[in-house]
Amino acid sequence: MSVRVFVPGDSSALSVGANAVADAILDEARRRSLDIAIVRTGSRGLFWLEPLVEVETAAGRVGYGPVAPGEAAELFEADFLAGGPHPKALGRVEDIPYLARQQRLMFARSGLTEPLSLDDYRRHGGLRGLERALSLGPKATVEEVLASGLRGRGGAGFPTGVKWRTTAGVESDQKYVVCNADEGDSGTFADRMLMEGDPFLLIEGMAIAALAVGATMGYVYIRSEYPHAFAVFSRAIERARSAGLLGPSVGGSGRAFDLEARLGAGAYICGEETSLLESLEGKRGEVRAKPPLPAISGLFGKPTVINNMLSFASTPWILEHGAKAYAAYGVGRSLGSQPFQLAGNVRYGGLVELAFGASLRDLVEGFGGGTRTGRPIRAVQVGGPLGAYFPAALLDTPLDYESILAAKGMLGHGGVVVFDDTVDMARQARFAFEFCAKESCGKCTPCRIGSIRGVETVDKILAGRDRQKNVQLLRDLCEVMTDGSLCALGGLAPMPVLSVLDHFSEDFARPPARAAAE
Amino acid sequence: MVGRTAFDANLARTLIDRKRDAPGATLPILHDLLDEFGYIDDAAIPLIADALNISRAEALGVVSFYHDFRRSPIDGRVLRLCRAESCQAMGCEDLVSHLRVGHGVEVDGADNGSELHVESVYCLGNCALSPAALLDGEPIGRLDRDRIDAIVAGAQGKMQ
Numbered sequence: 001m002s003v004r005v006f007v008p009g010d011s012s013a014l015s016v017g018a019n020a021v022a023d024a025i026l027d028e029a030r031r032r033s034l035d036i037a038i039v040r041t042g043s044r045g046l047f048w049l050e051p052l053v054e055v056e057t058a059a060g061r062v063g064y065g066p067v068a069p070g071e072a073a074e075l076f077e078a079d080f081l082a083g084g085p086h087p088k089a090l091g092r093v094e095d096i097p098y099l100a101r102q103q104r105l106m107f108a109r110s111g112l113t114e115p116l117s118l119d120d121y122r123r124h125g126g127l128r129g130l131e132r133a134l135s136l137g138p139k140a141t142v143e144e145v146l147a148s149g150l151r152g153r154g155g156a157g158f159p160t161g162v163k164w165r166t167t168a169g170v171e172s173d174q175k176y177v178v179c180n181a182d183e184g185d186s187g188t189f190a191d192r193m194l195m196e197g198d199p200f201l202l203i204e205g206m207a208i209a210a211l212a213v214g215a216t217m218g219y220v221y222i223r224s225e226y227p228h229a230f231a232v233f234s235r236a237i238e239r240a241r242s243a244g245l246l247g248p249s250v251g252g253s254g255r256a257f258d259l260e261a262r263l264g265a266g267a268y269i270c271g272e273e274t275s276l277l278e279s280l281e282g283k284r285g286e287v288r289a290k291p292p293l294p295a296i297s298g299l300f301g302k303p304t305v306i307n308n309m310l311s312f313a314s315t316p317w318i319l320e321h322g323a324k325a326y327a328a329y330g331v332g333r334s335l336g337s338q339p340f341q342l343a344g345n346v347r348y349g350g351l352v353e354l355a356f357g358a359s360l361r362d363l364v365e366g367f368g369g370g371t372r373t374g375r376p377i378r379a380v381q382v383g384g385p386l387g388a389y390f391p392a393a394l395l396d397t398p399l400d401y402e403s404i405l406a407a408k409g410m411l412g413h414g415g416v417v418v419f420d421d422t423v424d425m426a427r428q429a430r431f432a433f434e435f436c437a438k439e440s441c442g443k444c445t446p447c448r449i450g451s452i453r454g455v456e457t458v459d460k461i462l463a464g465r466d467r468q469k470n471v472q473l474l475r476d477l478c479e480v481m482t483d484g485s486l487c488a489l490g491g492l493a494p495m496p497v498l499s500v501l502d503h504f505s506e507d508f509a510r511p512p513a514r515a516a517a518e
Numbered sequence: 519m520v521g522r523t524a525f526d527a528n529l530a531r532t533l534i535d536r537k538r539d540a541p542g543a544t545l546p547i548l549h550d551l552l553d554e555f556g557y558i559d560d561a562a563i564p565l566i567a568d569a570l571n572i573s574r575a576e577a578l579g580v581v582s583f584y585h586d587f588r589r590s591p592i593d594g595r596v597l598r599l600c601r602a603e604s605c606q607a608m609g610c611e612d613l614v615s616h617l618r619v620g621h622g623v624e625v626d627g628a629d630n631g632s633e634l635h636v637e638s639v640y641c642l643g644n645c646a647l648s649p650a651a652l653l654d655g656e657p658i659g660r661l662d663r664d665r666i667d668a669i670v671a672g673a674q675g676k677m678q
Contacts, residue, residue: 012644015659047646168564184641186602192643224549224586225598225642227655262542263549265584268640282570284583298542344607349646372608381603383632386638417645419607431606435640441583 002035003081006054006061007109010043010196011190011228017069024072024501025053031306032076042197043109045351046098054093057083063090078087086116098367103329104353105317105337106310110197118233120244121200127251129316133208138321142214144169145315147323151336154180154308155383155412155488157401163305166295167213170303175215177206178280178299178306181222182271185384187343187415191309193351195222195229200245201238203259205312207250208319209259213305218257221276223264266357268439272487273306275441281502286321286441308413310339331357344417345371353401361395364418375420379428379504383412385435386492388499389428408499410492425504429497430458436493446492450481455498464512471508475501520549525559538569544580548587557588594633595673598652599661600623601638604645611654613649621670634673
């Protein structure tokens, strides 16, 4: 029997040469007339180790990484096929502390299985949630999700079960489920990893939702910046359809549900749910006023459950293990697990799925190992471009919805971006407005005009013009945008700016000459 | 990644007809046109409007809203360079100035027939390996000045 060698096909792994490594290993095996089978997996999410090559041995899956294509020959010399010692040897991958210390509920299979193999998915516990949902029936499925305390993983933290219950309760000839996979926040890649590494999990989660609320059609809106994820996920849909997991009788239940992947077109605003719906309808991605809620009048005016990918992906575990088991993870009103994504200037960047409540310090220092440059951490942005910058002094803040909110931030989609002490925080504040101006849909004035005025005001402060007056003006502007914008883009763009004013005001107080030179 | 076929109204019509009946067909159609021709030709706007029974203004409004729908053709390779926060933390702005100073390549600059187009993009989901980019759709992580030099040289080689 051939030895199985696993090389990720995840696009992050590809970005550092995983394809070349797979080819080199295969060539070397042929040269030595060794019988190996290369299996392309998703990523474990330990990105500083990519390309991470794993071998199936008697002792379990043993890892080597990061492997360069030129190292293939020496790996064979070191007898890596039997788990032999080598400077890049990592031992059993599941024992690597970074992985062993996590609570992987939704990312349990990522990097372990063959993404497009439904058999592999089933072998590793897949479809049990859907099976239980089918036996429970729609009403009890919604109750289970409600009882789990699952909250929207896109950022707003709205209870997922409430959305489902609302749509389930509306009579309509047509209902939809829509997955928001427009993962636009810098520092986030969990959706991408799932689509590339465990796509059937999302399909299962959406099928559970569709059957629970009575929807027969679903759309997954994937951003165009993820061409690889779109390709993998589209193939997963085809396979699910030919296996009868999607189509006229989902899993033999006699109930219909089908799914289509749609590609975005480079507009950050389409991550906002109503703008996403407009885009799916073929229009400009302009935000809708709420009400009506999408749960009642959403896609094409029909009742629509629109959830973040990670919300859907949480539900198979919840259905399989029960609401109580899920709610045993987490703290307070933040229940279950959250895949945090550790990025930016960090030594060990990757995906860290933890129960809510761990501290930011544990994440960036415990898991992340501090900065990649080795310099002190100055700021950590949590929750994407609309999230607050936390100073090193606030690293002990627990990572749950309420604690982050109390510290004037938001958890968002779980992105955590680390900056060292060379960062110019005034420039980061300026960028927040600049980005908002670039990506504003233009429908409401506070966002469309306010963001541009924000850039101008920051420039005035940096140029040393009426500093005190302009800082006050900046705060006023932030208040108007926060309270007066139609959606979260304009409403939250002030958050990073205010956090810079609150925690890093010294960067606004530098002599103008230096600021202007940068 | 992006097509290079010269614009052809008949081919455009065929592509449009293939998806015109899909619900919310505008973006899927525009993506097909982009894949084929590499941009959205102005002549495609009335064709889309007719097929979808919307006004030309509406069709143009959709095209102009989204960053992806380039309005003129380009030659050469396309490097989409991430300039969002995670990549900022790892020095993407240094790469932007290196492109300008070292190679005379302006990011998001006007098309002047150059062999390498560098466009800003905001997050490619490769944030643990910042700075990140896509070169003609292929992901690149831990981008540095040396790699930029190689990409510029590679693009020039391809054109000659």
